[in-house]
Amino acid sequence: MRPYDFTRPRSVGAALGDAHEGSAFLAGGTTLVDLMKLELMTPSRVVDINRLPLRGITVDRGGLHVGALERMSDVADHQDVRSRYPMISQALELSASPQIRNMASMGGNLLQRTRCGYFRDLTTACNKREPGSGCAALTGHSRMHAVLGTSDACVATHPSDVAVALVALDARVHLESLREKRTVALADFYRLPGHTPQVENELRAGELLTGLTVPPLPWASRSAYLKIRDRRSYEFALASVAVALDLDLDRGTIRDARVAAGGVGTRPWRLEAVERALVGRPAALATYEAAAAPAGEDARTLPHNMFKPALLRRTLVRALVALGGRS
Amino acid sequence: MPPTDPSRERPRPGPGTSRRQSPGSAGAATAAGAVPTVAENAPTATVESVGENPVEVSLRVNGSRVRMETDPRATLLDTLRDRLALTGTKKGCDRGQCGACTVQVDGRRVLSCLTLAAALDGARVTSIEGLADGDELHPVQQAFIDHDGFQCGFCTPGQIMSAVSLVEEGRTGSDEEIREHMSGNICRCSAYPFIVDAVRSVRGKVG
Structure with missing residues (x-):
């Protein structure tokens, strides 16, 4: 690791004051410390924000509010999260390992860097790490890479599971700088790589992610996160889906739906066309298959991930069957 | 890389001393420490x-x-x-x-x-x-010995620390649950079945 100085502020104001160009905020450290060891991140100052009052998991009429420093395991375990937004709990529990979930903060989860092996390998070309150097994944091992939202500059997958559930739920993130506080929809927070894959989100220099809000959605109690991966546990998604269904049980139809996908996109991927194709239809296998059919139609595959569009559709159908029943 | 980088340095025991004999060292994980x-x-x-x-x-x-x-x-x-x-x-x-x-x-x-x-x-x-109380091993340590929950032993301290936490977290309801919640600990010797046996055996005894 390169040398840095270390501050331990006790307030948001002090933390923002400590931040300067080239500094990094430290929460759980599971991304930052890892990437500092690789010398992929070389901050001149590390601002330890763990003493800031950015805690709390609460539910009120405005929805679910989670402080940025809440740990993944605590959010997953929270009774209100489990009962009202099961897909958030499930997405968290299917992420990483118990040790990492105990460490990693919610804010850090949303800001984690891609797990693309070429991004992490300083000896290879990567436009995200070194703009203009090229993308080794285009001609390399691409099994884990994205097929939606890619560009000629970058095909890195967004690695977060819980961000997929949060995008499906229209979650918003709260950002604070010395100049202003603002709130941004998580779906808009993440950028497509385009020609500038090094710019991953809307966070500005010196800005701190302080928390997130999930709007109320009573029928999200019928929701699930399904993750398909090469190993049974402790692995990133090849494809994953977060699905919530509002069922009219008397008529056997779908009133409303939320659908998003992970493991396939350069950012968490909302599937609004799938949602529209479900609404008003019978909760039945034929509906799910028809709704899932166009998913991934616009995918750009690489030699090792040509299976992903079909895997995405199958994952969608399986999750919908589990939530809505076959007929 | 600066010469003072602590993440790259290796322990340097002084001449004639062994790290295992240094003050504060408690020996290997499964030894009576x-x-x-x-x-x-x-x-x-x-x-x-x-x-x-x-x-x-x-x-x-x-x-x-x-x-x-x-x-x-x-x-x-x-x-x-x-x-x-x-x-x-x-x-x-x-x-x-x-x-x-x-x-x-x-x-x-x-x-x-x-x-x-x-x-x-x-x-x-x-x-x-x-973990140990004097010469008395923690029940999870003893269970790993009783159930042969290791081969080379290098991952064992981490496995045991994780297993102690898993029991405290109450995640021992089934073998499947034990496996899932031990998945952050890799064992290259693949002693997994015996590790699950060890964890299952202490269910309800500690925590």
Whole structure:
């Protein structure tokens, strides 16, 4: 690791004051410390924000509010999260390992860097790490890479599971700088790589992610996160889906739906066309298959991930069957 | 890379001394280890570098109070092994992928290789050396011996620390649940079936 100085502020104001160009905020450290060891991140100052009052998991009429420093395991375990937004709990529990979930903060989860092996390998070309150097994944091992939202500059997958559930739920993130506080929809927070894959989100220099809000959605109690991966546990998604269904049980139809996908996109991927194709239809296998059919139609595959569009559709159908029943 | 980089340094025992005999060392994970005594004001240091921007931290390690200046880059793993001579915690991948370095901080299992010592002011750390009560092994340690829950033993301190936490978390409802919640600890010898046996055997006995 390169040398840095270390501050331990006790307030948001002090933390923002400590931040300067080239500094990094430290929460759980599971991304930052890892990437500092690789010398992929070389901050001149590390601002330890763990003493800031950015805690709390609460539910009120405005929805679910989670402080940025809440740990993944605590959010997953929270009774209100489990009962009202099961897909958030499930997405968290299917992420990483118990040790990492105990460490990693919610804010850090949303800001984690891609797990693309070429991004992490300083000896290879990567436009995200070194703009203009090229993308080794285009001609390399691409099994884990994205097929939606890619560009000629970058095909890195967004690695977060819980961000997929949060995008499906229209979650918003709260950002604070010395100049202003603002709130941004998580779906808009993440950028497509385009020609500038090094710019991953809307966070500005010196800005701190302080928390997130999930709007109320009573029928999200019928929701699930399904993750398909090469190993049974402790692995990133090849494809994953977060699905919530509002069922009219008397008529056997779908009133409303939320659908998003992970493991396939350069950012968490909302599937609004799938949602529209479900609404008003019978909760039945034929509906799910028809709704899932166009998913991934616009995918750009690489030699090792040509299976992903079909895997995405199958994952969608399986999750919908589990939530809505076959007929 | 600066010569003082603590993440790259290896322990350098002095001439004629063995790290295993150094003060505060409690021996291997599954050996009957005495509770280590960590000197209050003078932690045994094999790496005497705190870098350019030292940070003072005060924490409890296996019940003993430790006050020290630390390089802000030093991980808890390197601090335990190289400065406090607690070499029971193992460095496997040093990248947060294998779980060999698992310890408890404030009662929760974490990866010491991704934890900065500088961020632990006021924290309570329990490593494998802190489990036994004198010559009496922790039930999870004894269970790993009874069920042959290891082969080479390198991952074992991390496996045991994780298993202790898993039992405390109440995640032992089924073999499937044990496997899922032990998945952060990789065993290259693939002793997994016996590890599950060991964890299952202590269900309800501790926690």
